[in-house]
Structures are given as C-alpha cells and as structure tokens.
Amino acid sequence: MAFQDLRSFIDALAQEKELAIVEAEVDWRDEIQGIVRKTFDDKGPALLFKNIKDYQTPLFVGGVATYDRFALALGLPSKTPLEEIVQEFSSRIVKPLKSKTVDSGPCKENILFEKDIDVTRFPVPLWNEMDGGRYFGTWHTLITQDPDTDWLNAGIYRMMIHDRNKLGVLLAYDQHIGMHYLKYKKLGKAMPAAVAVGLDPTIPIAAATPFDQGVNEFDMAGAIRREPVELVKCETSDLLVPASAEIVLEGEIPIDERTLEGPFGEWVGHYGGKARPRPVFNIKCVTFRNDPIYRGTLEGKPINEDHICTSISLSALTKNFLTEGCGIQGIRSVFFPACAGGWGMAVVAVKQHYPGHSRRVAHALLGSKMGAFVKNVIVVDDDINPFNLDEVWWATVTRLQASRGVNILTRGKTAVLDPSQTSDMRGFTDTMIMEAVKPYEWKPRPEWNNERFPPVAYPSEEVMKKVEKNWVKYGIK
Numbered sequence: 001m002a003f004q005d006l007r008s009f010i011d012a013l014a015q016e017k018e019l020a021i022v023e024a025e026v027d028w029r030d031e032i033q034g035i036v037r038k039t040f041d042d043k044g045p046a047l048l049f050k051n052i053k054d055y056q057t058p059l060f061v062g063g064v065a066t067y068d069r070f071a072l073a074l075g076l077p078s079k080t081p082l083e084e085i086v087q088e089f090s091s092r093i094v095k096p097l098k099s100k101t102v103d104s105g106p107c108k109e110n111i112l113f114e115k116d117i118d119v120t121r122f123p124v125p126l127w128n129e130m131d132g133g134r135y136f137g138t139w140h141t142l143i144t145q146d147p148d149t150d151w152l153n154a155g156i157y158r159m160m161i162h163d164r165n166k167l168g169v170l171l172a173y174d175q176h177i178g179m180h181y182l183k184y185k186k187l188g189k190a191m192p193a194a195v196a197v198g199l200d201p202t203i204p205i206a207a208a209t210p211f212d213q214g215v216n217e218f219d220m221a222g223a224i225r226r227e228p229v230e231l232v233k234c235e236t237s238d239l240l241v242p243a244s245a246e247i248v249l250e251g252e253i254p255i256d257e258r259t260l261e262g263p264f265g266e267w268v269g270h271y272g273g274k275a276r277p278r279p280v281f282n283i284k285c286v287t288f289r290n291d292p293i294y295r296g297t298l299e300g301k302p303i304n305e306d307h308i309c310t311s312i313s314l315s316a317l318t319k320n321f322l323t324e325g326c327g328i329q330g331i332r333s334v335f336f337p338a339c340a341g342g343w344g345m346a347v348v349a350v351k352q353h354y355p356g357h358s359r360r361v362a363h364a365l366l367g368s369k370m371g372a373f374v375k376n377v378i379v380v381d382d383d384i385n386p387f388n389l390d391e392v393w394w395a396t397v398t399r400l401q402a403s404r405g406v407n408i409l410t411r412g413k414t415a416v417l418d419p420s421q422t423s424d425m426r427g428f429t430d431t432m433i434m435e436a437v438k439p440y441e442w443k444p445r446p447e448w449n450n451e452r453f454p455p456v457a458y459p460s461e462e463v464m465k466k467v468e469k470n471w472v473k474y475g476i477k
C-alpha cells in the first residue's frame, strides 16, 4: 500500500532501520549542514532532528538519499537491484493516475493569516555556508496553474527566506512554472501559487522529474505510488495542494516585484553565480498539521537525494523515450549515475542490430529533454550492466578505441551552471560520446567461437547457477 503521508514513510524507515533520530541539540546555522553532509557521504540513514536550537518543530532530511530508500519509497524491498528499480519506475510512469479532490485534510488542522504568518517558525537550516540566505524550499513542491487550461504544475524550485511572509523564487522561463508566469505577466496579473512541504515521498520525486509540459505531477505521483494522491483546495485560491502535507504556504508571485536572491549551493556541486534580483512569493496564509514535521534537503556536491532521484527518473524516462519515442530496438537499460550529478552523464546498454546503431542511440539521447545537461554519453553492449560502473569502465578500456569510438560534438547544450565553461559561453558545451562497444563491422572468427569479439573469460552460466544453488553448503559468508 502507498504511504499516506510523510509520517507513515518515516515510520516505515524506522522499521527498516533506515532512520536515525537525533535527540542531541543541534544548530541550524553551522551544524545541521555538516551532519547531513557526513550522513550523505557515508550513505547513512535518513535523519529526524528533534532538538534544533531555537525551535520546537522537528526537521526530516534524507528520506530518499540512497537507492535502497528510493526503492522503499516505491514500496519495493530495500535491496532491490538498481536495474529493477528503474524498470519498475519506467513502467509505472507510462500512465498518470488522476488525483482525487477531497473536502478537507490534516494540512488544515491549523490555519494562520496575515500578522500571524511567520515562516521563520520552521527550523530551516543554512544548507551551505555561502548560500544567500536560508532556503525554505528545497524538498517541497511549488504549485501553479496555467491560466488558460486546467494544467496544474508542481515542481521543486528553490525558495529563499526574505522575510516572515516573503520568499524568493528562482523561476526559469523554460521550466513549467516560468511558462505559467509568462502568461500571467501578459495578463498583467499576479500568479497564485502554493508551496507544500512534508509529503508522501513520491510527490517530491514527481516534482523533481522533468515530465512533459501539460502533465500534472500529482497524477504522476499517483502513478508512481499506484494510488491517487488526495488534494484539497487552498483557503485563498482555487489551487489544489496535497491534503496530508505537513505545511502549506498560500500566496502569489507578483509580476513586477524583485528582490536579491542567491547564491545557492547547486546540484552541479558548486555555487551558482551571484545574488540577482528575482521574483518573490508573498505569503497570504499558512496551514499546517498539528505537531508539523518540516522537510528539507541539502544540495551541493554529489551525492545528495536530488541526484539519487534524478538518476532514477532520467534513466527511466530515457529508456521509455529511446524505446517508444524513437523506436530504437535493442535498448537493455539506461543509467544516469548519481555521482555525475544525476543529469551529467548517461550510460546506455544496447544490443547492436545495424551499422551506426550505437552512435544513433547517443544522438537521440542528446536531443531529448533528459539529455539537456548531459556532458558525456557512454554506449556499451547489452552484456555490460550499465548500472555497474566497474563493468562500464572495463568496457571503456577493452572495447573502445578512442580514434574510432570517441566523438566530440561541439557547442551542444548544457546547464549554465556548468563551472567548466568560460563565463561568456555558459550554456554551451562540448559533449563526448564514447562507444565502448564491440565494433559492429568486425567479422566472426573461429578462435572467437565464431563471434565478432574474443570471448569474455568468465565461468559459464551453468557453472555459476550450480554454485549459486550450492552456496550455503560451502559455508562462505
């Protein structure tokens, strides 16, 4: 059964011994960031901070900071192999599951207006030392509606605290929130918006996934959790928010107001530029559950929970895109490793069927939305497990000849945050394709068992099956 809210997920993590409750007093300024960093680096448990200096409210971090916990969020066993998690995710996202609107929900247990509003009552850490402020919005979802249609969009767009009732927001015009904003700008009207924090884990996963324009991320979360998400109407607008959210902020993003926002420790692992005047979100109403749990996360140098989520979602979306979208045959799996920032690198395993097959795969991937920030694509044969980087690196030295298989495309597209690019060329990148595959054109040889490449020196499947079956007998732990 799907998790009904953040609390039931935290309980499940405790049962799986995937949760540490931090009872010691910790400082939100310069201590939580270090504790979370060390825990992420050690692939440690999710963290529930119960005693934050100056605060009563607890903070939860790291619910999906490992592939094992991502599997748990999907209702899969924690040790599910990565390839299976991606396969499961790609089949669940094929069809959205429509959300259900309900009359009320736990998020309405407390409702505050006007002078009672104060977001600093929630224990928002300073996530990275050089951040321009405390980021309230890191593992939330920011909800807006297209003024022309019924398209409700929910994405994670960073939100910095300016004041007790004002947050900064970074809304890129090529992201869905930016598209909505441009329409409101044309209409000359402020854009209603809502922020929900502390959610069933599939909602932020869906909100951070680059689904297509027009897709309602709550319906995708429903598909991922295999049960409709329950939504409830806001107090001050017609927007819908998850009924079981711990905290909801309602308000609007005016079209003309700007305040200095940033810098922010970014997903590429570096700070992203100077503070700039950016739009704001003015809060009109705050609703929250009794004894709310605040939820946030650390961005910055990989691997963080954002990288784990994009690693899986981009792998799944790209597999579907190459297979169904482009009709390319032979795709075993696609893997965007979290260690490359989630977005930065892709490995594709393919069974080659025709000349140029492996390069076509790379070109198709680079032209997709998922390929927007990819710097390197590695294509391997289908006997290589793309999720096992040990095997991938082996293929790059045994099947790749650089002059044959390394192809550099110049002036491609990447994130403006890529620190390797000169400042005047930000957004452009050279992309490297590595075809670490057996050359398609080689002829079979008798000494290679009539294959096109020397056989791999590894025990046969029969031998391996036999020893697997008898493993306990050998007494090897």
Ligand SMILES: Cc1cc2nc3c(=O)[nH]c(=O)nc-3n(C[C@H](O)[C@H](O)[C@H](O)COP(=O)(O)O)c2cc1C
Residues within 6 Å of the ligand: 138, 139, 153, 154, 155, 156, 157, 158, 159, 170, 171, 172, 175, 176, 177, 207, 208, 209, 210, 211, 299, 306
């Ligand atoms: C912690 C975190 C912060 C993010 N901040 C931003 C941001 O400020 N602006 C942005 O455009 N995308 C940001 N993203 C990435 C978006 O969530 C992601 O691209 C998502 O697909 C956007 O939703 P959309 O496709 O509905 O526009 C952030 C992601 C995470 C995990």
Ligand SMILES: [Mn+2]
Residues within 6 Å of the ligand: 153, 154, 155, 176, 211, 212, 213, 214, 215, 217
């Ligand atoms: Mn969207």
